[in-house]
Amino acid sequence: MRDETEVRSPCISICVMDEPTGLCAGCYRTLDEIAGWIDLSAAERRAVAADLALRRALYEGEISLRHAADAER
Secondary structure (H helix, E strand, O other), X not given: OOOOOOOOOOOOOOOOEEOOXXXXXXXOXXXXXXHHHHHOOXXXXXXHHHHHHHHHHHHHHHHHHHHHHHHHO
């Protein structure tokens, strides 16, 4: 049975930090959020998770372009 208070990590195993934004190109968390995830309460995890959709909307295009260009090098 799954604990309803559990908030799963948003990690999608694309662990590349985008230096200009300071966000992971896969999950859009900061290094501090990634490193501290295990110690966050369920409420804190939900707060971080709530921010991720906005971060993706704001930065997905520029992060994708930057990392596509890096992959071509």
